[in-house]
Amino acid sequence: MRRALVLLGLILLLLAACLPEPLPATDQGWTSGASSPPPAPSATATAAPRALTICLGAEPNTLYPLGRLNAAARSVLSALYDSPAERLNYTYTPIILEKIPTLQDGDARIERISVARGTEIVDAAGKVQPLAPGVSLLPAGCRAADCAITWDGQKPVNMERLRVTFKLARDIYWSDGAPVTAADSLFAYNLALAQKDAFHAYLLDRTASYKALDEQTIEWTGKPGFIDPSYVENFWLPLPEHAWKDFSPADLPSLDVVSRTPLGYGAYVVQDWRPGEAILLRKNPSYFRARQGLPRFETLTFRILKDANEAISALLSGECDLLDPTLPLEGQVGLLRSLEAQGKVRLWTAQSPVIEWLGLGLRPASYDDGYTPPQYDRPDFFGEVRFRQALALCLDRQKAVREVLFDTTQVADTLLPPNHPLHASQLVTYPYDPQAAAQLLESLGWRDHDQNPATPRRSYGVPNVPNNTELILRYDTTRALQRQQVAEVLAASLQACGIGLQVTFHPAQEFYAEGPQGLLFGRKFDLAEYAIGGTLEASCRNFMSDQVPNAQNQWIGANVGGFQNGEYDALCRKALYALPEEKTYQEAYQQLQQLFALQLPAIPLYARPILAVSRPDLCNLNLDPTASSPLWNLEAIDYGAGCP
Structure with a gap:
């Protein structure tokens, strides 16, 4: 999720597979574990709920936000959580934060502090270690190797550290109605610490403190010597403390209520997961952007179709509205260009x-x-x-x-x-x-x-x-x-x-x-x-x-x-x-x-390239090259009459 070196080997495996059975229309309102079937429709004709079907190239390996997520998991999680801040076209935009902290506004600030023997610092080579005689470091006012010093263990030494204050936007609620607070972000940070996951180790090792100052305010402080150019990303995605606090951190990743149907605050809520076939979601009535008419659909289905040819056929037949970039479409660009010219699909690309x-x-x-x-x-x-x-x-x-x-x-x-x-x-x-x-x-x-x-x-x-x-x-x-x-x-x-x-x-x-x-x-x-x-x-x-x-x-x-x-x-x-x-x-x-x-x-x-393909009348998909997921603005996607 942050600062791990990610090597992307995008593999095209054309697997011989059978097309899954279409999802029955009566399942759109079905809740897993319900004791009785949904009621029969009334005699009065009503408009069918609007539905969106996105086809994935793989099954999510987990929906636990702190897990080692595959690309399909990131796509589905876009429906359950909005990012605190999204990096769009290489520039940060606040989503559930009130604003992006900056040096100019004072909510990001570089502090000069005295460092004592034994204090954990980030040394001149960027490694975390306790201050001791012989350690090479960047003293206050120095940001390059040519002014680094080797501490002799005697002279007092001052270093710089970065402190950042984040403000959560108000009126954001979990799908069960509880408010999202700074304590939920602190809870996520403490979970990551307890789980000691190497994936998050880089940031955790360089964090001196992470505090909730009030219900909306988080303060992150880095260790001396860690002047982090990506400090905006140091706000931890909130996780529902009120729902998960009684579980052991070691057990959380394996619990279905966490890894398959996690409580979120995003546009949709997981309703059912059919392994190897589909994940069904419904609109979140507590979504903080509901007054803006978002999301556009009552139900959302993620279908799992690992073969690109099979997925394109499903798109043409109307069984998929959008083929997600997790599908191996790279070898099909010529075909997709031809289909687009015929008005049968719309090809979306980004670098x-x-x-x-x-x-x-x-x-x-x-x-x-x-x-x-x-x-x-x-x-x-x-x-x-x-x-x-x-x-x-x-x-x-x-x-x-x-x-x-x-x-x-x-x-x-x-x-x-x-x-x-x-x-x-x-x-x-x-x-x-x-x-x-x-x-x-x-x-x-x-x-x-x-x-x-x-x-x-x-x-x-x-x-x-x-x-x-x-x-x-x-x-x-x-x-x-x-x-x-x-x-x-x-x-x-x-x-x-x-x-x-x-x-x-x-x-x-x-x-x-x-x-x-x-x-x-x-x-x-x-x-x-x-x-x-x-x-x-x-x-x-x-x-x-x-x-x-x-x-x-x-x-x-x-x-x-x-x-x-x-x-x-x-x-x-x-x-x-x-x-x-x-x-x-x-x-x-x-x-x-x-x-x-x-x-x-x-x-x-x-x-x-990032590639997605949709029905020809789909709109508002924004394949931003630097966003956390190609579906980062999933709630705004629409088709048909809702598009210009």
Whole structure:
């Protein structure tokens, strides 16, 4: 939910399955566990309750908000809970908060405090530890590694900490009528602490205190040294203390009343869950936006249809009103475009902050004990930055976006997606140019020995590469159909440069397995296509030296290529220690992107598209690239006469 490094391997599995039986109309008002059937309809004709059916590509793994939620769970939870603040187009908007706290308004403030021996701080490297002699830290007024000090254990030391005050909006109620208060947010925080879930550990470890000051006010305080640029996200989603307080925190995740029918304050209430088939919900009469006519439907059904072809058929037959992005629609864009042109469906697209990468094996794990080619280690193909630049020039990424993704996204050129407000405008870029690439490869000693660009080049005097080595690289990725299609395009463009590929498609579980056995996290690849990104802070941190997965850190880290660059680390830390309102924040990210474009620790291919498809008359779906869920504004979705 916050600050975890999320690696998104979007897998297309076309499963042979039978279409579930249509849900009987009489079940729309049925309550699980009811002792008697619903009454027979009266003789007086009444309008049928408006209903919306959303088809998912997977079954939610839980509806417990503090669980490790899969994408389908996030979609369903959008109906049960509104986010405290939603990140829309990279800017925070209050939902159940009165306002977004800011430095300018004083509800976010940086405090200077004296720190004593033994106090837990966030040190100069961003790690939590007790203050002790020899610890490196950022004293008050310092936000970069070049002014860090090492504490001698004698002199008094002052540091900075961040304190943020959040105000809940009034008149928000749980679906049972009880008010939502700051105590419910504190209850959620204490649950997360008690459960010691590693998923939430980053924020919990850096929180000094979390207090309810009154019924509407929460105060979050960070540990000294933790100046969190995402402080708006440090308000914990309220959970119903009055309903759950008597349960043990350890038991909560396994209770049906918590994981399958949780009490919420959102637009809908869970009515029944039919495993493998559907989840039925009804309108929440206590919803705080009910006076605005929201939600638009009396009933909501989430159907579970894991196969994209089956789901498209269900949409065309009227059994689904909307196909959620959890369905693997990437390989169906051509068909969906054709159906849209015929007026049969509406295709919704957005560019996500997740980048599809071509990872470069700069430093395989076998190099960790020293580099000894050719007997034990793979030739050092990628050590020379100009080789990486030539490789980028050989990749026809625009063709992949045009022919595989049907222009639903854009080619990426740095670690931020093209639509990010902090995306640098003046960068070194690498458009497809095989002639320029060929000249660069020749200058590096990669010779076209037979004057045939279709055959692999060979090395002559290339540092750390034995002479006469053929330029053939392994290309590993998952079996997702879209990745197979992209690999085919890129292999053809690389061949035109004299770079051969050995392409292998792996089961996702094998490709993403933990190190040291795993191919990606075990750093056992030449080229690897994968997806990673998300928050701005994660995008920066993913290429820091301390994020290289290895034996010392239990193979945990997203820097799978093994990139190590002190200048990059310093710029990233500078960005991470600044707040969005501060000038340093924007300057650091601009410089970071420029350095990234020159160094190319990995080659960005494109921003991954978010895809949904609906009946042609559906409206108000807002696939915002940075929202917590593609269905974040589910209550506003409408169709038919309710649409303009």
